[in-house]
Amino acid sequence: MKKTPDQLRSHRWLGGNDERGFGHRSRTKQMGYALEDFQGKPVIAIVNTWSDLTTCHSHFRDRAQEVKRGVWQAGGFPVELPAMPVNETYMKPSPMMYRNFLAMETEELLRSQPIDGVVLMGGCDKTTPGLLMGAISMNLPAIYLPAGPMLRGNWNGKVLGSGSDVWKFWAEKRAGNISDCDWSEIEDGIARSPGHCMTMGTASTMTAIAETLGMTLPGASSIPAVDANHARMATSCGRRIVEMVWDDLKPRDILSESSFKNAITADMAIGGSTNAIIHLVALAGRAGIHLELKQFDEISQRTPMIANLRPSGEYLMEDFYYAGGLRALLKQIRGLLDVDAATVSGKTLGEGLDTARVFDEKVIRPLQQPVSALGGTAVLYGNLAPDGAVIKPTAAEPRLLQHVGRAVVFKNYDDLLARIDDDALPVDQHSVLVLQNAGPLGGPGMPEWGMLPLPRKLLTQGVRDMVRISDARMSGTSYGACVLHVSPESFIGGPLALVRDGDLIELDVAARKLELRVNDDELARRRADWKPQPPHYERGFGALYAAHVTQADKGCDFDFLEAGAETPDPATH
Numbered sequence: 001m002k003k004t005p006d007q008l009r010s011h012r013w014l015g016g017n018d019e020r021g022f023g024h025r026s027r028t029k030q031m032g033y034a035l036e037d038f039q040g041k042p043v044i045a046i047v048n049t050w051s052d053l054t055t056c057h058s059h060f061r062d063r064a065q066e067v068k069r070g071v072w073q074a075g076g077f078p079v080e081l082p083a084m085p086v087n088e089t090y091m092k093p094s095p096m097m098y099r100n101f102l103a104m105e106t107e108e109l110l111r112s113q114p115i116d117g118v119v120l121m122g123g124c125d126k127t128t129p130g131l132l133m134g135a136i137s138m139n140l141p142a143i144y145l146p147a148g149p150m151l152r153g154n155w156n157g158k159v160l161g162s163g164s165d166v167w168k169f170w171a172e173k174r175a176g177n178i179s180d181c182d183w184s185e186i187e188d189g190i191a192r193s194p195g196h197c198m199t200m201g202t203a204s205t206m207t208a209i210a211e212t213l214g215m216t217l218p219g220a221s222s223i224p225a226v227d228a229n230h231a232r233m234a235t236s237c238g239r240r241i242v243e244m245v246w247d248d249l250k251p252r253d254i255l256s257e258s259s260f261k262n263a264i265t266a267d268m269a270i271g272g273s274t275n276a277i278i279h280l281v282a283l284a285g286r287a288g289i290h291l292e293l294k295q296f297d298e299i300s301q302r303t304p305m306i307a308n309l310r311p312s313g314e315y316l317m318e319d320f321y322y323a324g325g326l327r328a329l330l331k332q333i334r335g336l337l338d339v340d341a342a343t344v345s346g347k348t349l350g351e352g353l354d355t356a357r358v359f360d361e362k363v364i365r366p367l368q369q370p371v372s373a374l375g376g377t378a379v380l381y382g383n384l385a386p387d388g389a390v391i392k393p394t395a396a397e398p399r400l401l402q403h404v405g406r407a408v409v410f411k412n413y414d415d416l417l418a419r420i421d422d423d424a425l426p427v428d429q430h431s432v433l434v435l436q437n438a439g440p441l442g443g444p445g446m447p448e449w450g451m452l453p454l455p456r457k458l459l460t461q462g463v464r465d466m467v468r469i470s471d472a473r474m475s476g477t478s479y480g481a482c483v484l485h486v487s488p489e490s491f492i493g494g495p496l497a498l499v500r501d502g503d504l505i506e507l508d509v510a511a512r513k514l515e516l517r518v519n520d521d522e523l524a525r526r527r528a529d530w531k532p533q534p535p536h537y538e539r540g541f542g543a544l545y546a547a548h549v550t551q552a553d554k555g556c557d558f559d560f561l562e563a564g565a566e567t568p569d570p571a572t573h
């Protein structure tokens with residue numbers, strides 16, 4: 001049943017024949033709009049995370065205009081609302097601290113104003129989960145407009161990938177293998193267009209997940225930011241959201257347990273960022289669906305990784321688009337998906353895949369020739385991580401996936417930076433580097449420090465990977481035998497806090513095991529000696545964050561924002 005104009009949520013603000021209705025209409029007219037521009041029309045919010053420092057979204061001012069064009073065409077009234085421009089590049093101590101801020105802001109922007117439906121504009125890592133979390137909680141018709149990846153980087157005829165090639169060439173520079181001039185040229189060539197990181201990092205992973213969840217138009221997540229198809233997709237979002245309002249198609253009508261399983265399956269098939277686990281748990285929580293880390297591992301074990309994309313493979317997102325994009329990949333793994341899952345298009349996920357084709361099997365591999373027979377992420381448990389830890393085995397040197405080594409412990413990131421290149425550091429290629437106090441509360445904000453730099457003296461010996469363990473996250477563009485998200489974190493006394501230099505640590509990815517080989521009596525002694533550190537923040541958002549953030553295995557949402565009782569709509573008088 002289609003809504004009628006007087007059933008629109010915005011009608012309560014703009015339709016009343018009273019002093020309040022007069023006020024709302026007269027102020028809309030203040031912007032130069034006539035009654036016929038907005039009366040009886042769905043008011044569509046365009047929540048835009050543009051800023052001069054959110055470099056991945058530098059095309060969003062244009063895209064907002066293109067969304068508006070579609071909204072006008074379909075008979076809606078578009079209003080642009082700026083939102084916290086969480087960006088991966090500049091925000092400290094970690095943009096992860098501000099994901100929940102953006103989620104809260106999105107929810108309240110929509111709740112407090114006369115909005116009927118929303119186009120969410122994001123792409124840089126945390127913006128996708130932040131915007132979607134808020135929209136799921138508010139549960140108004142919503143469509144996600146992904147920023148699209150930037151073009152391939154280029155240097156001296158070589159293709160450069162965001163993040164991955166920064167780490168790679170930084171290691172070569174520290175090893176003395178490239179010059180300052182080379183380094184400067186790489187800086188010029190690695191980010192050469194609008195759009196988010198173009199490796200299969202967190203941004204590409206989360207936008208692919210948004211599409212698989214059914215929250216974008218089919219095919220939207222793979223279109224490069226500067227492609228004219230991207231602008232046309234933006235206009236289509238504007239047209240479609242107006243229809244969604246009349247049809248009253250809301251996020252929680254679309255999202256189901258199946259759609260989250262589909263999203264995890266896609267995450268494994270693309271070799272997605274480890275960060276996706278945290279975000280998916282939080283997104284599902286907003287929809288009232290409980291995801292366990294074990295489910296990720298189960299799905300990983302039956303899902304081949306078929307996207308040959310860096311950092312686990314060879315190619316970049318631009319190649320992925322030309323090879324057919326996410327729709328083509330999902331079609332390859334169709335048998336592992338619930339293709340009846342709903343999407344914002346009004347069609348099922350499966351119907352959106354019907355015309356998809358793979359154009360380059362080097363980039364999107366056939367199921368019989370995967371990049372890896374298993375998915376891109378493994379979940380580990382053991383006395384060092386009772387609530388779990390994760391690793392991306394496809395991005396690590398295989399010889400390290402079963403490893404026993406002695407710990408070299410850094411008590412925080414400053415300690416790491418101060419000592420990692422000290423020639424006297426007692427470390428060799430078999431050592432296990434351990435970083436403490438880098439989790440949700442310890443970092444704070446669980447920064448992407450999990451790809452610990454290797455000691456220079458080992459780099460010059462040719463070592464390029466070692467086992468590294470932390471309660472931090474790592475960038476989706478990072479690589480290496482990095483065990484991440486160790487839960488509970490060391491800052492609150494998790495077992496990672498009890499590791500000492502020289503302890504033996506066992507990593508066995510096939511057995512999903514992470515063990516500290518120290519006897520229970522000794523661990524009990526160390527636990528008795530452990531002293532909590534003072535909180536990082538006494539006031540402000542940091543204090544709110546510290547009081548309410550959950551651990552990594554729970555999604556790092558705020559406890560009071562997880563699904564629960566509905567928040568009432570405000571009175572409009």
Ligand code: FES
Nearest residue numbers: 056088124197203
């Ligand atoms: Fe924005 Fe990587 S810095 S996605």
